[in-house]
Structure formats: C-alpha cells, structure tokens
Amino acid sequence: MSTVALLLCGPAALLATAILAAAISRLAAATRLVYGAALFISAALLATVAGHLAGNPGEVSAVTLPLGLPWTGARFRLDGLSAFFLVVVNLGGSITSLYGLGYGRHEATPRRVLPFYPAFLAGMNLVVLANDAFSFLLCWEFMSLASWALVMAHHRDEANRRAGYIYLVMASFGTLALLLAFGLLAGPAGTYAFDAMRTAHPGPFAAGAVLVLMLLGAGSKAGLVPLHAWLPLAHPAAPSHVSALMSGIMTKVAIYGFIRVVFDLLGEPAWWSGVAVILIGGVTAVLGILHALMEKDLKRLLAYSTIENIGVIFASLGLALAFKANAMPSAAALAFTAALFHVLNHSFFKSLLFFGAGAVLTATGERDMEKLGGLIHRLPVTSFVFLVGCVSISALPPFNGFASEWLVFQAILRSPELPQWGLKVIVPAVGGMLALSAALAAACFVKAFGITFLGRARSAAVERAHEVDRWSLAAMAVLAAFCLLAGILPGFVIDGLSPVALSLVGDRMPVQIAEPWLSIVPIAESRSSYNGLLVFAFITISASLAAFFIHRFASHAVRRGIAWGCGFVDAVPAAQYTAVSFAQPIRRVFGGFAFRARETVDIPAPGALEPARLKVDMHDLAWEIFYQPITGAIDFATERLNHLQFLTIRRYLTLVFLYLVILLLVLALWP
C-alpha cells in the first residue's frame, strides 16, 4: 500500500468517528471517546508522515480513487509540501484533541461539537492531500462547512449567529474565487488534475487573474485585509480548542492552497506578482495588530493577531515570488523557508494562546480582559505557559517566533540585489511595516498578559478561579516546549524544510545542522548568524544570577512604606491600568488613519455633580469601505427584483419568451 493510500485511511477513520460521534453524543463518555479517537488518529497520521519524511522525503506517492469527476477521478498525492502541512495539521490536531479531552468536559451541548470536530480534522487533511481541482474544492468546502457548524455550536447567542452568517458568506465567496481560479488553470481543455495543470502554463493575463483570484479565495480563508472581516468574529465564537484549530491550523491550510497554486501549478511568476503579495502582506500585518491592540476581548485579540501573522507569512511568500521571478533561487529559498517556518511556529503559539484563553474562560467564565486580572496567583501553570506563548508570538529570543521572523528580515535585507526599482523601494518599506507590526505585537501581548494575569482581580469570578484540568495543562505544556525547542534548535526545522523549498523554488538554504554550536547561518557567516541555544543559555544564566542576587542580597534591606501611600495606592482594582488605557498612546498615534478614531471629552460645568466622560469613537474602515457598499448594492437590487416573484403566469411566459428572443438576436447580430 502506498503512503498516500495509508494516509487516506486517517481521514476515513476521522469521518467514521464523526458519524459515530453523532450517534453516541448523548452518552456521558462520548467526549472522552471522540477526542481520544481523534487524538489517536491524528497521532497515527503524524507518525506515518514522520516515517515517510525520515525514510525518503523526496518521494512522491499518488493514488487515484474512482470517485468524483468521471474522467479525472479523485486524485490524492503526497509530496514535500503536503507532507509539511500534514505535519502542521496533525501535530496541531493531536495536541488540540489532547486539550479537548479536558476542555470538552465543560461543553454545555457536546452534541453540537463532537460530530463536527473529527469531520473538521478530516477535511483539513484531505485538502492538503488533494491532487485535482474537484477533490480540492470539495474537501475545502467540507472543511469550511464543518468549521461553520463548530462556529454555530453556541447558536443561541445572537453575536455567534451573526458571526456564522458572515463566515458562511465569506467562505462561499472564497470558494467561488478558487473555483474561477481553477477554471482558468484548467484552460479550455478542462483538465482538472493538478498534474495536467502543472505542465500547462497559462498566458500572462490568465496567470495574473489566477493570482488575484487566489489572493481572494485563499486570502479570505487566511484572513488577508480587507477580506478578514469574518475572522475576528468567527474564530472566537467557536469553543476555544476549535478556535485554536481554526486560527492555528485552518488558516495554514489556506496558505497551503495559495502556495500549491501560485508556486506549484502556475509556473514561473512575474516579478509584479511578488509586489502585490508583499504589499498586501505588509498592510495586513500592520492593520491586524493595530486591531488586536484596540481589542479587550482576549479571544478576539488573538484572532486579530492571527491576521498579523498571516500578513507576515504572505509578505515572506511575496518576497519568495519576487526572488524566484528574478532567478535568485537562494534568496527565494530563504524567504520561502522563513514563511513555512513561521507557519509552523504560528500554529504552535497561536494554539497555545487560544488554549490559555480557553483555560481562563473555563476558570472564570470571562473573555473580557477588563474583568480579569491577577490570575497569575490563581492559575500559575496556565499563566506560565501563556507567558511562553506571549513571548514567542512577540518574536523575542530564544523562542521560535524570533527565529522565523529573523529569517524573514534576513530575506528582506537581500532586496537591494533585486533588479526592479519598484521592488527595491517597496520591499524595504514593507520591511519597515513588518518591523512596526512586530513591535506592536510585543506591546499587544504585554497588554494581553499584563491585564489578564498581572495586577489584581477586577471581578469576583477571578477570585474563585481554579487551575484547569491536567489534560489541558499537558497540551499547553507540550506546545510551550515546542515553542522553546523550535526556538533554540531552528537549524533542524530549516533543514527539514529544505526538500520543500528545493522542489518549489529550485534551491535550498545552506545545511544548518553542520554549523558549529547549532548556529543558523541563512546566507553566509560574514553577514549574519543566530544561535538560539547560546541566547537561551545566556538568558537562563543571567536571569538566574540576577534572581539569586536580588533574593540573596536585595531583600534584606529594610523598607519603609510612606504614610500616604502615594507609590501604590490600595485603591479599588478598577483604578488599575485597563486594556483600553494601555492601548491609548498607540490609539493616539495610529488611530487617526487606521480607525478614524475621535476622542471627545465631556466635562460638566463647574459645580455640576455628574462625572466627566471620555468618549472614543472608532470605525472599522475595512467594513465601511469594502463591505457596506456591497451589502447596500445587494439590498437595493433585491428590493428592485422582489416584485418579479409576484407576476402572472402569462407574464412569466412572456419574460422567458423575450429572453429567448433577445438571446437569439444577440446571436444573430454578433459580429
């Protein structure tokens, strides 16, 4: 049995689990059974892929099943790229199932979650394996619908219903764009197998159209601005482990779709295609993180931060396109590897952070940061792993976020070698935007961690909070360990990604494991190198020494408190820094153009007793500029067309007749 046939047994088993889950979801043991089965199957899939990669990573195995389109069949294929994304999907899937073993017990209506969860995992696995346009779209829609059902799990909430509706509309729109893109790729002969698309190179106009359609189709699923509107609504609406899957894994499947079409099927890119992707990536990164900073709902903050990371990944992919188009394969390999590395890293820390948010939600019942605070005393383990996630996503060494973002910047620093002036100007500018977004991300996660876990409790729910169950903690600890490992040993990951880069951009990064002391050297020793292990050792030793000295010597000094207590007032917890007040300086700087923010201060007349008020008025510009005109136009048109529903039979006949005559007239008069 070929590897891919073996791998297809996994989704089949997951689908069987989904059907079983629908049958037994009312049993008490159903939660444990379903998540246990999902964990087992994902781990088995992961082991199969790992075995394949360890044995012969370059080998391509394909299978055609007699399903789907009659002359194409359902084709599935495993190559380097799909193997990498299978690792991302199944690693995330197995850890999420581990978390679900504990978290799922708190679910009020398990029968709305359990059947769709394994189906969702199966859908993501199948998308990555699909090797013809029909199977790809079918699996893609299946994935979308399963995740939609999970978003609607708590459908009694009006906001969730709205999120589900917007998600459904955007998912259909994205699939439509993908459908058109595949239609263009298939050409007039209508060859829907990826193997045939790979050899047929479309003309420049068609290639440009396919790129735009893929940015719309895959971008709407991944959350590119301005197609991101559904993401911060839908991801938080689902149960937290599903949010982790959607944000950490499903957006990566969308990126897989983009890479598969643009790097693999489309052939040689034009240099301007890189420009488009880089610019959109940069704008997405900055706007995503600015939105995250303004947010006070913990899960929505994480969802917006996903948009930022998607922007970083797309900018890096755009760089890889630009380098590839200019026949600079080593630089392209660097940018491409950086993008894939960030895909892996983001799946780790975003899942970790959503798990943490889920743990906070379980312990306190709150998602609003303004009602949390001081949780570090109540949830010490959760706080620690959440901190690891925050440090990783803020791209601080020695964790994994730094390693991949550093590689992205190394790729940006090679832009002066590009021949086109447009790229020479745009790439450093986008580099500046990415640097800005990295700094803002750090601020954002200082806020997320500081407001949620530090300070003092802002509500009674926090006072009663208890540490969550062992399954959840184990899942978070595993992810935190992965974040650290990928950060201090990035060389292994980079070497693991080299077959993918070699097959898609024609070159690979230099071998990293051979470097002394596990350093990574992306271009040449003289230009730059980074040693995560060394930084980790330095940070550990210096921090331990500092802690030792402080505790050994500093605490002996006698301290006297001031009588009026001006340093730390023991006032109400509401007087602490809040999420909104923390973000205020940034809102002052960027709010004007990003949100059209306006502050009005309402001070009562002297002598009046009512409180002064500070009112902030913010707009979501993507919504107002792109979506409202469209919805307005649709409303207008449907209003006009509505009375067509109430015509007489003879009028309908007349309409059909006139339409036929007009059609024939057009045919007769066509030049």
Add this chain to the structure above:
Amino acid sequence: MNGLTFDIAHLLAGSLVLISFMMLYQDRLFALINVFALHAVVLALSVAWQAYIQDAHHLYITAAIALVFKAIVIPVGLHRIIQRLGIHRDIETAVGIGPTMLAGIGLVTLSMVLMLRVTPEADPLAREDLAFALSIILLGLLVMVTRRNAVSQVVGFMSLENGLVLAATGAKGMPLVVEISVAFSILIAFIVIGVFLFRIRERFDSVDIGALDDYRGERR
C-alpha cells in the same frame, strides 16, 4: 438529392410555418384546434416525406404517431373538453391580431437570419429545415404568450413540440428514441394539462387563467 425532393420537403416545412401563422389569428377555440390538427397532418406528411427521401423507415412510425395522436386523438380530446367546459364561444386574445402577426413575421425573419448565419457548412435541406423548425417553435411560444385561455396555451405548446419534431427528423441519423420521447412528452403534457384544466375549472368556474390572478389579489 434532386431538385424535386428538395422542393417538396421545402414546401411541406414552409406550409407548417404558414399554418403556425394561421394559428396566430384564430380567435375561436374550435377553429384554433382545427388549425392545430391541420398542422399535425402537415407535420406527419413532412416526416413521412423525410422518411422516404432519407430511406429511414423508422421515421414512418414518427409520422404515424404524429398523425394519430396529434392530428386525431388530441384535437378530438380538446374538442370534448371545450364542450364539457362550455367555453366554445369564448373569444380570447390578449394582444391584438395585427401586432401578433407583425411579431410573428419578425420572429420568422430572426430565425431565418440566425440559422442561415450559424450553419453555413450544413446540408442545405437540413439548414432550411432547421430555420423553419426554429420559426415554428418561436411562433408556438408566441401563441402561448398572446393567449389567455389555458386550452389555447396547450395548443401553442403542442405546436411548439411539432417544431421540435420537424427539427429532429430533418437531420439525418436521429435515433427513434428521440421522437418517441417527444411524442410521449406531448401526450403526458396533454393529460396533465387536461387534469389541471378541470381542477382550475372546479375551483374558479373558468379556465381563464386571469381568474388565478384575481384569486391571488393581483391586478391584470
């Protein structure tokens, strides 16, 4: 193919178009049905002539079906329905005869222009036949659109089907399955619509489909 066979086929197809025109200005139901029966007879002749010149014997069956069902069974059935409903005195055109005739001429011109343009390489007989068939289909639709009475809409629908049969037999090598299915679809449509007529009649005491509009509270 010699000139005479071609001319006869042409003559028959052309007279079908002419009879379709005759249907346009019949404002009495009996007259309309009689003209339809004539239409079916000419169709049967045309199909038989095609069978003869193409040497395709199965087309005789089609011709027989057209003659028996469309020229005899269905008109007789419709006659009886009209008598039972007592609507044989109704005069019912929604659009005046003059404009209808003008529209019909326009439609025939359109189908001629279109067919002669899109089929330059085809066999000349099949080409002319297709052009006539399209005219008959469009005229049948026009009858359906300009009538208010359900019975005359049925007749318009069936004359439209006649055009389809003409098109199917004009081209060489059409399998018999097509014609049988067409014939049966007409029969079934006739039965279904007949049943519906009685249901409409039962409920609204009229087969004027304008009554349906009144029932829905719509203006005419």
